[in-house]
Amino acid sequence: AMAERQDGFCLREVLAAFRACLTAEQTVLMDPYLRGWNGLIRFLNSLGTIFSFVSKDAVTKIQIMEKYRSSDQRERYETLQSMVEYELANGLVGLKNQGECPESGCRAILRLHRALHWLQMFLEGLRTSQEDSKTSVICTNSYNASLANYHPWVIRKAATLAFRALPTRNAFLENMNLGTPEEAVDMLGEALPYVCKVYEITEELYAKHKMLDLP
Numbered sequence: 001a002m003a004e005r006q007d008g009f010c011l012r013e014v015l016a017a018f019r020a021c022l023t024a025e026q027t028v029l030m031d032p033y034l035r036g037w038n039g040l041i042r043f044l045n046s047l048g049t050i051f052s053f054v055s056k057d058a059v060t061k062i063q064i065m066e067k068y069r070s071s072d073q074r075e076r077y078e079t080l081q082s083m084v085e086y087e088l089a090n091g092l093v094g095l096k097n098q099g100e101c102p103e104s105g106c107r108a109i110l111r112l113h114r115a116l117h118w119l120q121m122f123l124e125g126l127r128t129s130q131e132d133s134k135t136s137v138i139c140t141n142s143y144n145a146s147l148a149n150y151h152p153w154v155i156r157k158a159a160t161l162a163f164r165a166l167p168t169r170n171a172f173l174e175n176m177n178l179g180t181p182e183e184a185v186d187m188l189g190e191a192l193p194y195v196c197k198v199y200e201i202t203e204e205l206y207a208k209h210k211m212l213d214l215p
């Protein structure tokens with residue numbers, strides 16, 4: 001048995017949360033989705049203040065959603081599907097420009113959704129890499145193949161600079177608190193399909209409503 005780390009962080013809870021998002025009806029439950037994200041932010045913060053600019057932005061998006069989930073409209077935001085239906089029907093999405101609906105839930109989730117694509121590729125890269133691989137290289141490659149396409153130059157620059165501070169592959173895997181690097185790799189192999197499924201369902205939902213490019 002491994003000792004709980006001081007901050008109690010364990011990636012297992014994050015992966016379990018993304019698994020718990022999925023319902024039999026192929027909808028995505030908001031609360032476990034946000035719980036998964038809050039866990040990721042804790043993990044990101046454990047990597048050092050160099051990633052504060054990343055976690056701050058993600059937290060802003062998470063908080064928009066948490067506010068809806070504790071408002072009178074909470075039932076409208078129970079699943080990603082009910083949110084999309086409700087915001088579209090009531091003109092709350094902000095389809096034309098960014099200032100239109102700054103608190104759009106659809107917009108906030110789209111940003112997190114794009115980041116989930118990066119996460120999926122990054123963790124898969126980590127899982128399948130050689131022991132002596134560089135985390136920073138895996139991270140840069142997955143970023144360039146995904147999220148970077150939505151970021152202006154200055155953010156891409158800041159992000160790739162910060163990636164250089166990432167620990168070695170094995171130290172990174174140990175930081176996940178899933179046991180030895182080998183055990184962490186097994187756990188990722190088991191759990192990543194659920195993250196992928198959440199990503200796929202969201203992607204399909206947004207594509208169906210032509211919302212993959214929300215400003």
Ligand code: 1PZ
Pocket residue numbers: 040041043044047051053054057058111112114115118119139143147150155159166215
């Ligand atoms: C393990 C190392 C972690 C590195 C994190 C990799 C992602 C780098 C992303 C850097 C972007 C942060 C700055 C904010 C950018 C925002 O402009 C965009 C668009 O939002 P808008 O301006 O339209 O409101 N925000 C995003 O793209 C959301 C980024 C969330 C990143 C969350 C990363 C989670 C990390 C988990 C670590 C295991």
